Amino acid sequence: MSALARLLLSPPACRDPRALRRAVAGRTILVTGASSGIGAATARHLGQAGATVLLLARREAALDTVAGQIRAAGGQAHVYPANLADPAEVQAVAARLRADHPQLHAVISNAGRSVRRRAQDGEAKQDLSRLLAVNFSGPAALLLALLPALAAGGVVVNVSSVSARHVGAPRWSAYQGSKAGFDLWLHAAGTEWPHVRVASVYLPLVRTPMSAPTRAYRALPALSAEDAAQAVTWPLVRPVVRAAPWWLRGVELAGLLAPHALGRALGALERLESRLAAHP
Ligand SMILES: NC(=O)c1ccc[n+]([C@@H]2O[C@H](COP(=O)([O-])OP(=O)(O)OC[C@H]3O[C@@H](n4cnc5c(N)ncnc54)[C@H](OP(=O)(O)O)[C@@H]3O)[C@@H](O)[C@H]2O)c1
Secondary structure: EEEEEEHHHHHOOOOOHHHHHHHHHHEEEEEEEEEEEEHHHHHHHHOOOOOOOEEEEEOOOHHHHHHHHHHHHHOEEEEEEOOOOOOOHHHHHHHHHHHHOOOOOOOEEOOOOOOOOOOOOOOOOHHHHHHHHHHHHHHHHHHHHHHHOOOOOOEEEEEEHHHOOOOOOOOHHHHHHHHHHHHHHHHHHOOOOOOOEEEEEEEEEEEEOOOOOOHHOOOOOOOOHHHHHHOOOOOHHHHOOOOOOHHHHHHHHHHOOOOOHHHHHHHHHHHHHHHHHOOO
């Protein structure tokens, strides 16, 4: 992607490795969803900048690979396999993290899952509970259990999506609902945590294993996982609360001024795409 396209698409990002090093060297930072995509790239950036990185996700072998890359580049990493959709596993991994690292300086809440399906389709009821578990209740329970480790002051960065802020889109109800719900919960709960700074980064489309199955997205401009990692680390170097691409305000404004027209336009696009997919 060209520098201009990146500038147009991306939220503000930390592209200066020295600034990131000044902010995170010697700090202990948990990255959830570190086995793949944006989380793995963020963990590598943080490790290279001198942070001790704690890597959480379900797939231990994939976490070991990322930890190995960080160590090979001279950094420090520790692996914490856990399923955020399982409340007992969340409590167990939080207890291990607190015991091993009594002080955390930052948590990058990045683990997530997406499903693109119409709300009324057969699997949709399960979609909603699965996505709420991975995108909302699991990360929320993990943060609550880790608050004692953040008591000396810390930052929580929520890796969110532009779709959590703009108008509803067809086939994304479970994803948008769970991402928007967690974001609102986090900023509300954060008002009760005087020592913790809460920030959200609203990413546009990023090329990762999550977005790969959606054929319609292959032709669209997208950030790389490395670009996204630079945006995710921005709240660690600047005291921002919300970081989003500049154009998101325009989309939100259109949603406020002409919600029905925007909803109809998104619906028409979705129907066109379904017709094209049916007759490629
Ligand atoms: N890709 C995009 O276009 C895009 C755009 C905006 C925002 N985002 C957000 O960015 C974040 C990262 O997504 P990505 O694109 O990097 O996707 P990805 O490559 O599929 O990575 C998702 C990560 O979440 C972990 N995860 C999933 N379910 C989990 C569970 N039950 N317990 C623990 N960890 C779990 C996965 O690890 P395991 O499978 O090993 O558990 C993996 O490390 C997500 O929150 C997503 O909503 C993505």
